[in-house]
Amino acid sequence: MYQLLHRYPINPLAVYLFLCLFSSTLLAAAVDYEQQRIAIALTAEPPNLDSAKTTDSISILVLSHINEGLLRYDQQGDLTAAVALQWEMDDKQVRFQLRQNARWSDGQAVTAADFVHAWRRVVDPANASSYAFLMYPVKNARAINRGELPPSALGVKAVSDHELLVELERPCAYFFSLMAFPTYFPQRQDFVDAQGKRYAADANNLLFNGPFTLEQWVHGASLRLKKNPRYWDQKVIRLKQINIDHITSDTGALLNLFKNDEIAITDLGAETLQTALQSRLQMHKFPTGYLYFVRFNLRKGHLTSNRSFRRAMQAVFDAESYTNKVVARPGVLPGRSLFPKSVRGAKESFRHEHPLPAVEISLKKGRALLVQAKQELGLTDIPPLVLLTSDSPAALRHAEYLQNLFRMTLGLEIRLDRQIAKQFWAKEDDGEFDMTISGWGPDYDDAMTFGDLFASWNQNNRGQYRNADYDHWVEVAQNSLDAQTRMQAFDHMQKRISDDAVILPLFESALIYVQHPQLKGVARYRFGGDLNFRFAEVVKP
Amino acid sequence: MFNYFFKRIVFGLLTIWFLITATFFAMHMIPADPLGGDKALPAEIKQNLQQYYGLDKPLPQQYVIYLNKILHGDFGYSYTQQNRRVNDIIREHFPVSALLGVMALSFASLGGILLGAITAHFRHRWPDALVMAIVIASISVPSFVFAALAQLAILGLNDLLERPLLPVAGWGSFSHILVPSMILGLGTLAYITRMMRANLIDVMKSDFIRTAHAKGLSQARIFWRHQLRNALLPVVTILGPAVAAVTTGGFVVEQVFAIPGLGRYFVQAVAQLDYTVIMGTTVFYGSFLVLMVVLVDLLYGLIDPRIRLAGTDR
């Protein structure tokens, strides 16, 4: 090698320049006490920051920092005042008093008219908002969305600049909880109109009224949030800057970034948990309120429409063993009821107030039920069943487990049908399955977000469970504002779902995350955008 | 001469049209609803969305509309990022892939030429065997395994130095590009190394090198002025296709290192069935590829008249 170098001289300047490039890399730390600045990562680029149209959790996470609705969640996850100062509700209407000092980032006041404009935009069919159905509790919303009425017919009125009156289609116990959801955020007409189709496409196509402003947005690469000096409650906001420099869903890469002091907080996957443990990182957990379950197809012509058959499968699936050994993530609870443990009851947790007895897991019982099912179906052999799953590695793992489980216990042949997400949903919608691996997360802080899932009129009831008794209890809960009555109704629902084995609850999900020790006050929510830095600060090292 | 160029260009355009048509119909044959989501949407919302994207019209009409739009240089709006134009997506993310690709290619050509020279110089001795063994072994490992291992190596290195020398993932500075581009360029590096070695060995045997030695030129001068230059010519010819291949092939590296390139967007768009982005990206990359091929053809045509004759297919 020496000979070679000697013979073919290498320019020393080139070597020097090369070394310079190497060593000049200065990486910003994950937290900065002096600047009150933190760096975090997102798992995906926010697809749509137009609050009237957005549907995904990443956009909602960002939106809940840069904009604010009438109400919001406090650090404990309870609803509290935001743009609204006071609010009152009866069976027919809701009245909001808006605070005088709420400002847009350009200095103009946030007025009742901004809400009226935003809400009309949501239901206007020309805007094709996917989440327009969240507005349906408001009077005429559905008819407008169908094109039967003009958007101006929406039951919302700016009584004055600071008073908003909402007419309801019917009583809605969870209406306030919706107010914290981005679909109900305000948008100012003159600004939105000026941006046209490019509204929310880039940082300068957005107007802010939340605790932070979006200063810079390099698509797919980075976002910069800065403290909003015009925010009405700006004195409680401690962080001055949030840098989002990394966008990746690879849990391995995320943990590597965390260990490299490039990000201040990240969720751990089941895979990276062990690595974090070996690195002695302090871990936190948070139940997300998501329920994962096997959905049975109850349409005619599917074997799974037979109750005994479903109950046979229910009797051999041991959620606890499965959760502990295969999911193997701390904080994840074995599925038991339609309502996860985090669902609120009248006072405490709903499940605490109305415990659901466990289903007996027994091979003998399962096989007996299978024999009964065969008799009822008039079959001697059970033909192969189709288990539809999406292509996420986690869903496939559940599917593989169930395939083996039902083969070993009941001798069933399960065929996996793996599809990309869009095809999965299309097939689920069309009922082209016997079973699917599904999940459901709460949209608002009320048991109804799970309860009406299996009402016969609900389109998300993709297995088409039709039960008059169940529908009755959903209606009872929908039309009442009394907590006790409603909780009783929900208890009836959870028993029905379990007795009829409409679904096979797999597990209630939870997050395990690591957080920089200097970062305090991070709030995590089950709805309205998880991960909130409104109360966060960087403490002294 | 003009006739040949004209033919090449017309044919290039025809190929792009074929590409557009093939992609358009291939995509619309996928049995799924690009507007569906995990939450079932009421019929009226579905209908509104279909109208919004023009999916309610019959397929041939959609095709004509799409062709017309492309003629005007408009790829439409993305389905997942509803307020972003596909043109913007390509404009913002292609440079990232291109930069990564160019870096990868520079690494591959410089490294390949250097390694090729070393192996040729030490032909049939241990440095030759060692380098060739490493080169061949490295292209036998799947790139995603390699990328993951590289990430671990960075972490280990930073731990060892007790300061963050290199970032693990992300985009924004030179240090972010370094490792990903090396991994991306590895395959081409291996290829160039092998080519370079073979060429150099051929050149070394040739008469004019013997003459140069006889003239008493220094070893270094012979290497730089004669051997390297002559051995490089064939290497340059593969750079055309290699540019296209490297630029369009960065999916894995972009995915693992969280680089906002167009490749990553394409994979995401496919998973989301984002029609306009899939179409836009495919048509763009396809045209890029065609352009590259036509350009290389034209250049060769200018340099070497023999090719021009062969190109016309008698």
Add this chain to the structure above:
Amino acid sequence: MTVRSASIPAVSAVDFELLEKPSTETSTVSAAPPRPTLFRALIRNPVTVFAATVVASVLLMTLLGPLFWSVDPARQNMAEISLPPIAKRSAQLVGYNRTWRGEHVPVSDSEFRPASELVAVTGLRTVQANTEGVRIAWQKIAGARTYHIFRHELEPSGPFDLGIPLGQVDAGQLYYEDRLGLQQKNYFYSVVAGDEREISKNSSMILVRPHPAISYWDAQLAGLIDENHQGIEGEVIELPAHPLGTDYLGRDIFARLMQGARTSLFIGLCAPFLFIGFGCVYGAVSGYLGGWVDHWMMRVVDFVIALPFLLFMILFKIMFGIGPGESGVLPMLIALVLLSWPDSARLVRGQVLQLREQAYVDAARLLGGSHAYIIRAHLLPNVASVLLVSFSFAIPAAIFTEAFLSFIGLGVVPPTPSWGSMCNDGIRTLLTHPHELLFPATMISLTVLSFNLLGDGLRDALDGRTSL
């Protein structure tokens, strides 16, 4: 990079066709009876012999392996998840007692105190410890509202390094059963008292090493015991050996590698065979017929070459779709064939065009040789050697394509394993269970390497210039 690396030579080989015309002509013509010399040249090269041996042993393992290692690759065992290579060992059968209740004590709201005032938990003890469940209990401490249980695999170094937060219980409950992914290793359990929101800085720790156990249920599902097995609690049964460890569902990796080899090699061998075969026929017809037919047939080739390979691979893969119960091997095969045939078509056409000019072909035709005769006697032997080389390079490319598609989640559907999908599963646990990635990745690399070396050897043997 990997897939591309193989595709670059393919593209450029065509470019060289024209530049290197004189040399290839002489070499192909002079190698008229290629077979015996080719074989001799091959076995003289030790690298080629090594590569051929590896290829042969991989094939042998795939075909004959299951005879010697008759473990069902689909059989899961929840008691053996993600184990490194392990020998036969025994485990205790335990019953499935799900409702273990320890000590409950009455507490009243008035006695709760803030976390900062709480002392360390006393009397922490192990009630039972096996891999099916670790039961710990402790004594009540005054003022605690909640108890938080942590588990570490290293000795805790401070109040912020207690390990995994397993769960929390209300003040009245003085016990906890942990069943979360237990293995036979040392665990450090910590119990900390807390108030509603925060936990005390004072913790108590206990070291527990669970002994191996398997529940009746898991043993039944894994087929280790008869379903009517009337065992006594604590009976010892034997767990099978796993020479390459187990995966995330407790399946034997060795058995899965052998089954996965079938998928990967099927795609790796079948796809090149099909597309080279098709390309061969297409190119031969085109070159032989010549004229405008040739012109237009070559235009089609140019069209297909213009399609970006990976993009269309993904598009086709989704377009063809995979029905329920199908493994998805067929759509992948079709997509590969549809996109990969043009290279060999161009190669063969080039050869045919050259041959048409040769005097001895003209002579054969003049002597009354039929088309079939000319193709058989003159065309095939000349083309075969070139095709053999491109075949040996197409195999690794196809194997890599399968692995790549698996990486982005479009590979074969479980439970059918393939090396690519096994790698993709293993890559997530690279740090904690490296064996799940290591073995399939090694198989891919070794096979690809061997085919590459074999291709090199073939080319060298066929080429006059053996300097490469």
